[in-house]
Amino acid sequence: MDKKNNVFSEEYAIESSTDVPSEPTEEKKRVQTVAGKIGYYDKSKPYRVIIRAKEIKE
Amino acid sequence: MKVRRRRLGRVSQGDIYRDVEFVEYVAEKKGSIEISKIVFPFVIVLTQDCDLEQDSKIRYQKILAQTQDKLILSVLVAPLYNVEQVYIGEHLDQLGIRMQMISKIRTPGQYLRINEIPRYHYIEFPEGVAISPSVIDFKHYFSVNVEYLKRKKSDLVCQVSPLYREDISHRFASFLSRIGLPEV
Numbered sequence: 001m002d003k004k005n006n007v008f009s010e011e012y013a014i015e016s017s018t019d020v021p022s023e024p025t026e027e028k029k030r031v032q033t034v035a036g037k038i039g040y041y042d043k044s045k046p047y048r049v050i051i052r053a054k055e056i057k058e
Numbered sequence: 059m060k061v062r063r064r065r066l067g068r069v070s071q072g073d074i075y076r077d078v079e080f081v082e083y084v085a086e087k088k089g090s091i092e093i094s095k096i097v098f099p100f101v102i103v104l105t106q107d108c109d110l111e112q113d114s115k116i117r118y119q120k121i122l123a124q125t126q127d128k129l130i131l132s133v134l135v136a137p138l139y140n141v142e143q144v145y146i147g148e149h150l151d152q153l154g155i156r157m158q159m160i161s162k163i164r165t166p167g168q169y170l171r172i173n174e175i176p177r178y179h180y181i182e183f184p185e186g187v188a189i190s191p192s193v194i195d196f197k198h199y200f201s202v203n204v205e206y207l208k209r210k211k212s213d214l215v216c217q218v219s220p221l222y223r224e225d226i227s228h229r230f231a232s233f234l235s236r237i238g239l240p241e242v
Contacts, residue, residue, distance in 0.1 A: 044099055044140055047152045048082075051093040 059181050060219035068114035069133055069207045071107035072223030074189070074215045076100050078135065078207075080200050096153065100138040102194055102218065103207070104230055105130070113204065132201035136230070138192040141170070141180065176233045179226050187216050194226065196233040 061074075078101045082094040103110075112128040143149035145167060147157040160166045170193065171180045179194040218226065 045143065045149055045152050046096050046098045046137065048094065048096050051095075053091045053093075 059183065059222050061184060061187055061216040062219055068118070069103060069105075069110050069204065070217060071103055071105060071110060071227065072218035072220070073103040073207075074100055074138070074218065075103075075135075075207065075210055076213045076215055078202060078210070078213075080202070098137045100189060100192065100215065101135040101202075102138060102226070104134045104136055104199065104227060106227070117204070130204060133204055133207055134199055134201055136194050136196055136199040138181075138189070138194055141191045141193050144170075144178075144193050173229065176229070176236065179229055181218075181222075181226075183216070189215065194230075196230050199230070 076099060078098050080096045080098060082096060083092075084094075085092045109128075109130055110133070113130045116123060116126055116128050139149040144157070145160050145162040147159040150157055160170055166175075169175050170178055173180055177195065177197050179196065180191070181194065182191045183189045217223075
C-alpha cells in the first residue's frame with residue numbers, strides 16, 4: 001500500500017499533521033556531532049510521533 | 059563492560075535494541091484515531107532471561123503443553139540516554155521535558171559514573187559497538203510487545219554479557235523496591 005495513503009503510516013502523519021515528527025533539525029544534528037561524544041546516531045534523543053487517521057476501517 | 063554479538067534467535071535479557079517505539083496512547087474522537095508514540099534510540103531488555111527462554115519455547119518451538127502459563131505478555135525495557143546529554147539535562151528536550159543537570163566534573167557526575175545513584179546505571183561499550191557512554195534510566199522503564207521485539211532482529215545492537223546484565227538487573231530490582239519515606 002502507498003504509505004502516504006496508509007492512515008497508520010508515519011508518512012501519512014507528516015502529510016496530515018503539523019506537529020510531527022519532532023526529529024532533530026540538520027543544524028542540531030551537526031552541533032551534536034561536533035560536540036563529539038554527544039552525537040553518534042542521527043536520532044540520538046527520544047522523539048515523539050503522533051499519527052492521526054481520518055478514517056477507521058473495521 | 060563486555061558484550062556479545064551472537065544472536066540467540068530470541069529476545070534475551072541484556073539485549074540492546076535501537077529505535078524502539080513506546081505507544082503513549084491511542085484515542086478515538088468522532089471516527090478519527092490518534093496514536094502518540096515515543097521512539098527511543100536505544101533500550102535494554104530487563105525481563106529475566108529464564109522467563110524469556112520459557113516464553114520462546116512455547117511461542118516459537120510449539121512445545122506441546124496442556125497450559126501456556128509460561129507465556130509472557132510483554133517485555134520490560136529501559137531506555138539508554140547519551141551521558142553527555144544527561145549531564146546537561148537535555149536528553150529529553152525533544153519530548154518537552156527538561157531534566158536536572160548533573161555536573162560532569164563534580165561529585166554528582168562522579169557518583170553517576172560509579173553507579174552510586176540508584177536511578178541510573180552508567181555503561182561504557184567496547185570498541186566496535188556504536189553506542190556512546192550511556193546511562194540506563196530505571197525510572198523510565200516501559201513494556202513492549204514480545205512479537206514486536208522479535209521482529210526487530212535487524213535493530214539488535216548487542217547483548218550485555220551475563221555478569222554485567224545481572225548487575226543491571228539487580229540494581230533495577232533495588233530501585234523498584236526502594237521505600238519512599240515521608241519527610242519528618
